[in-house]
Amino acid sequence: MVAKRIIPCLDVKDGRTVKGVNFKSLRDAGDPVALGKLYSEQGADELVFLDISATLEKRKTLAALARSVAKEINIPFTIGGGITSVEDIAIALENGADKVAINSAAVRRPELIADAANAYGSQCIVLAVDAKNIDGQWWVHTAGGTKPTDIELFSWVRRAEANGAGEILFTSMDHDGTKQGFAIEALAEMNEFLTIPLIASGGAGQKEHFKELFDRDAADAALAASIFHFGEIPVPTLKTYLKQNNITVR
Amino acid sequence: MKQIAIIDYNAGNIRSVLFALERLGVEPILTRDADVLNAADKIIFPGVGEAGTTMNYLKETGLADLIRNYRKPFLGICLGLQLMCKHSEEGDTECLGIFDLSVVKFPGDMGLKVPHMGWNTVDGNGHELFKGLETDPYFYFVHSYYAELSDVTIGQSNYGLPFTSVLANDNYMATQFHPEKSGLQGEILLKNFINI
Numbered sequence: 001m002v003a004k005r006i007i008p009c010l011d012v013k014d015g016r017t018v019k020g021v022n023f024k025s026l027r028d029a030g031d032p033v034a035l036g037k038l039y040s041e042q043g044a045d046e047l048v049f050l051d052i053s054a055t056l057e058k059r060k061t062l063a064a065l066a067r068s069v070a071k072e073i074n075i076p077f078t079i080g081g082g083i084t085s086v087e088d089i090a091i092a093l094e095n096g097a098d099k100v101a102i103n104s105a106a107v108r109r110p111e112l113i114a115d116a117a118n119a120y121g122s123q124c125i126v127l128a129v130d131a132k133n134i135d136g137q138w139w140v141h142t143a144g145g146t147k148p149t150d151i152e153l154f155s156w157v158r159r160a161e162a163n164g165a166g167e168i169l170f171t172s173m174d175h176d177g178t179k180q181g182f183a184i185e186a187l188a189e190m191n192e193f194l195t196i197p198l199i200a201s202g203g204a205g206q207k208e209h210f211k212e213l214f215d216r217d218a219a220d221a222a223l224a225a226s227i228f229h230f231g232e233i234p235v236p237t238l239k240t241y242l243k244q245n246n247i248t249v250r
Numbered sequence: 251m252k253q254i255a256i257i258d259y260n261a262g263n264i265r266s267v268l269f270a271l272e273r274l275g276v277e278p279i280l281t282r283d284a285d286v287l288n289a290a291d292k293i294i295f296p297g298v299g300e301a302g303t304t305m306n307y308l309k310e311t312g313l314a315d316l317i318r319n320y321r322k323p324f325l326g327i328c329l330g331l332q333l334m335c336k337h338s339e340e341g342d343t344e345c346l347g348i349f350d351l352s353v354v355k356f357p358g359d360m361g362l363k364v365p366h367m368g369w370n371t372v373d374g375n376g377h378e379l380f381k382g383l384e385t386d387p388y389f390y391f392v393h394s395y396y397a398e399l400s401d402v403t404i405g406q407s408n409y410g411l412p413f414t415s416v417l418a419n420d421n422y423m424a425t426q427f428h429p430e431k432s433g434l435q436g437e438i439l440l441k442n443f444i445n446i
Contacts, residue, residue: 002409003369003388043433045369045390071269076390076431096265098431121299123365123392166365195358197367220368250369250388250433 003250004214004242005045005221006235007199008228010035012081013052015065019177019226029229033068039228040073042235045250047073048101048169048223051081052144063095070096080128085112086119093120101128101169104142107149107156110163117164126199127165129156131186132173138186145173154190161196168194169223171201177226179205187218199223207233207241214247254278254444255290257317259307263428267296267327270430274441284316291322292443296430297329301353301395302341305333317346323446326424331417332395334424340395348422351400351414360410365394372415372427374405379416379423379442387435389415389427396426 010017010032017029029035036047049069051062066079079092080101092100106113106127116125130145131138131153138153157168170190172183182203191198200219204210210222227233242249256267258280271278271294278294279286287293295317297304308314317324317334326334333345338353345353356364369388374380396413399406405416407426417424423443429436 001370002366002391005368040433070265071272074270074273074431074433074437076428077266093263094265096269098263098266123298123367167367195363196365197363220363 001248002220003045003248005199006210006238006249007046007048007221007223008035008039008044008235009048009050009201009223009225010069011050011052011225012062012065015061017229018052019229029226032065033072035229036069037072039235040075043239043250044075044235045221046076046078048078048080050101051079053081063091066092066097067095078126080126086115089116089120089124093124099124099126099166101126103128103130106160107140107142107151110159113160113163113165117166122164122166122196125165126167126169127157127160128169128171129153129160130171130173133183133186141173153186154193157190157194161194165196167197167199169199169201172203175203176201178203179227181205181209182213182218182222184213184216184218187213188216191218191220197221207238210238210242211245211247214242252291252444253289254292254294255287256280256294256296257287257313258282259304259311259313263298263430264296266428267294267430270437270440274437274444276444282311282313284312287316288320292446293317293320293322293324294443295324295326295330295334297327297331297333298392299329300340301329301332301338301343301345304329305343305345308333308346314346318348321421323443324422325443326422327430328393328426328428331397331424331426332393334417334422335397338395349397349400349402349417349419349424351398351402353395353397355395356409356411362410365392366396366409367392369432370407370409370427372405372407374416377404377416377418378446379418379439380405381442382438383435389425389429389432389436391415391427393426
């Protein structure tokens, strides 16, 4: 049986791991290489590295940093942030990524998902999507959650799946950083119709939130940042708890 | 020190295999040069991609014959395992035929997501690749096609149905999972291959 995955996420800016609340108020959370190595050794199932720097120039230095992380870890590694073309994917893979997360660029140019999947296979392409619930419907936002779109979440992930995305990473902007639990209802609904894996992101604050997510079969994997970075719930503690609650984890 | 070569072709995650070996203190050569490959003490054949395209490439470059005639320890990974079989349903592809078995797609009607992606357990026999592993170790898988069980299956896993996760015959070994991405258990398995 396939184990449910626990995925720490490194949001990286100016060479440091940062974390905010509702996509704002960033605070420093440490050295990405040291954190990545720690999580890999602690039994995290994958690692996600999101480059949230503002400029192209800073991106170049971050590629080298991503490579330093990749060299230290022995678990699957996803690089995201600023991926806009098949060439960007090639650079990420060259720097040790196993998968890339594509977000805003896929909204601007939906055929990017198909092009990327054709070039490197669906297993390599994660569609990352940030969305906000407005009057009962989920709306996709781009550019780090700053730009609203008129794209509805469920239709968007269906389309990405049809275009060849290999996984969906959904972040609820309403839940991100609040530590009040995942967007369970939206996740459960998506996980019902999706035929590719779904990663839940945004809102993890307690061990019970992960249990609730997996008990509802609302996702295949859970991604979180601050609870791991600030040592609130170490990965081994979380996994032991899930095992005790009959959830299959590694 | 023994020289390990990684077959360099357009497989997406070659860098991951390279980094994994470097972490184990090995300096592998990444090459598609026949002389260098034949001279190496061991070959690793990684793979992420599509069977038909990759098989065509291996035939055109002469790598297919080189692999078939190689007599030193050889490890195929993921698509590498599938291409070492006789036939793959993916693109109806005639493969290398090192293992006399077929590769087929996971049925879509099992109520399970395809690809089989994530960590799953492997039930292995006493082969030296498994030396020092924990009981029912977890490994990382990403694949939509699988090799059926056979008499050269030395490790099996279950995803709606039992399938081959490790093959071995003579000098040839292959894993459906990615040992280079499978934490400590993956490192132990790679180390076992290095020490064969």
